[in-house]
Amino acid sequence: MEKDKALVLATERYGSAESWKYVSEDGVMERRRNLREGESTGNSFFGVFKSIFLPQGYPESVSKDYLQYQFWDTVQAFCSSLSGTLATQASLKGVGVGNQDATVAAATITWLLKDGAGMLGRIIFAWHKGSKLDSEAKTWRLVADVLNDVAMFMMILAPHFPACFTTIICIAGIFLSIVGVAGGATRAALTCHQAHRDNMADISAKDGSQETLVNLAALLISLVLIPFVTDNPQFTLSLFFLFTIFHLFANYKAVRSVVMETFSEARLSIVMQQYLTHGQILSPREANQREPVFLEFRKAVPIKLGVRLDKVVQSSEELNLALKNNNMPFLIGVRNGCICVCLRPDASVCDEIRAMCQAVCLSNMMSPPTSRESAAQQQSQPHFQGHWEMVHESHTVMDRLFNPFIKGVEASGWDMRRTLLDWDEWRVEWKAKSN
Template sequence: MEDCGALFATERYGSGESWHYVAKDGAMESRRDGREDESRGNSFGGLFKSVFLPQGYPESVSGDYLQYQFWDTVQAFSSSLSGTLATQASLRGVGVGKQEATVAAATVTWLLRDGTGMLGRIVFAWLKGNKLDSEAKKWRLFADILNDFAMFMEILAPFFPAWFTLIACTSGLFKAVVGVAGGATRAALTAHQARRDNMADISAKDGSQETLVNLAGLLVSLILIPLVTDNPALTISLFFLFTALHLFANYKAVRSVVMETLNEERLSIALRRFLHDGRVLTPMEANRQEPVFLEFRKTLPIKLGVRLQEVVQSPEEFRLALMRKGAPFLLGITNGCVRVCLAAHARTRDEIRATCQAIWLSDVLSPRRQHGLSEMVHKSYKLMDTEFDAFHKGLEAAGWDVTRTLLDWDEWRLEWKPKIR
């Protein structure tokens, strides 16, 4: 019987390769675990994986990475084709191919469009920048819907020459919003996918995937352009087809994301279920129920991390609040809004508890109710005194990351003296 040697070491490259090292006749030999020879197909697959997937895949990324990237690839491809149709319409609108068109007029239209977009980018980032982390799924989907609407406006613009500049500027404004919302939420999702602090690698490979998809879209566009030129009906029909595919893929993409950090929506879903039957939902269960479309609130709005003067209006109210609660936050209801003032020494656990109380109050109170508010606030403290410890332990046991949150806290923090005269 042939001497196979004595095994003295084994090494792995993630879950992709495994090698054994054996000592035989005083020498060291390395042997691949499994088949010794790889086929051409496997070699190509390994190369493709190393070029387009993060190093260490699948261990280095979140479990939802592959499903999300698949649908993201589908939406990028369909968006690339829709963009080709929109670009052709924009060029026709500024006069490309018309003898009476002037370079100056086309340039002015383009500059006005770009300038409007720049201003819109600044204003949107100022107004909504702090929401893009806590509501990444909603704003991601919103950005893609708005992008499709902007491209539809570009396709229709040549049919309204007198309004072309206004339509082009409006479309540019929408696309600027798309750029901010899409880029910021992509960064938030990349942070979620990175399991080894490898955000840069994931982002770079995402760029490679998108470039490959855009290249495929470019090749298909070369076939489409001759077919849709001077054929508005076919252009619009194809646009609606690609848009439907784009929106469906985007919906599936954001639905596939399972985030283990708590934002207001996921926390409220988990809290309601716990208060109903004592069970804490897992991240997978709560993410499936999380709404992914922006919606108008039917309950009292919640503002976290507000100034003290938004919660109490006098030293007496402040003294009573401290005597009644004793928690590292103050909670009140003013002007139809649940407001939370956070202490400077509050921890992440305190932030979660304060948000839980605010969510409960928002659910049980009507926006028009103006009486009995202080009693309901007091009741919320008593409820959390009884239930929160078990709920917090349940969150940890269910797999939630309670060391950090995506709750939309503002930056105001309060320090107070033990006694107030």
């Protein structure tokens, strides 16, 4: 009871996990820990575990979806590591380990061809799809894991087709190289989303520690499995399919648990479509739940952002048409069934969002009515003579709707400081419309 009456000089806390107080008693300052109700002092093990495997300041320093994502990511990493053991064992057998007739040179050449094919695949994939990995991080995260399982399956089957072994291994190497690029890049994008205190390096380092611990556990289990799967292809395939099912399920749950507050093309299209149809603003969680993650997001009318000027207009008359009713730093036009958006260098993030919203609105006007639309709804839709009339009408619609829309998305928790819209790098300065 005497200690409770001591004078409290100061209090301090370490994140939300621990709090301490400094008390003065008989002229001596003493530091004491504040215990929550039902809490004991024997939590040192959990504290050490948390400091080793979780980012500093957890949970305040990371996004709210961090723990759920990391749980499923850990499960998928564990299953993938076990599948990798089966694939490696089959590959070593295929190159001649344990076969007295096999030569070191032949095995080395096969392995070099596999690695060489993988290097070429890595370069080509990064060139062709590198710009998509930020805006479609969830989709490519899943694609990478599917390709990883396909590659491992090919490596397990390869020894049973000795005449095509090198070809199969090289194709598997290409798939694994794509997995390396897509998996690493999308992990970086998700880490950027999780880092709420500019602590990407810490989150990435702790993610590496978590993965290392999981791989160590998988290694120990693999040591037990190897004697059972050696020279037993049926059991090997059975285990592989079991691990693959858990691996893909855990990956799907992991990307579904991510709630990104920044607009990608898919998420902004979903939110804008809902607003145009029902006047409702979806929250980040609601939009992320509707976002397609397994199949590539496709629209009825393709939208191309940041194109060259000649993709929008091809004459001075068309330029005047594009500028009609338009005082925004972007031009929108329709070319070959695609909606093309041309951006000026001084366009802000808000301008980019408005351009994408207008493109979605224009896409709605161009899309044929669905079978679920009633006859009255179809009759109420305006009929246009040409695509420039639709463009002009879309300007009018945006002038009326965009300000309420942007206030609604900000109030719903969307991050308006940046976007993940897939803009190309073309920027154009155009002259004002001649009178």
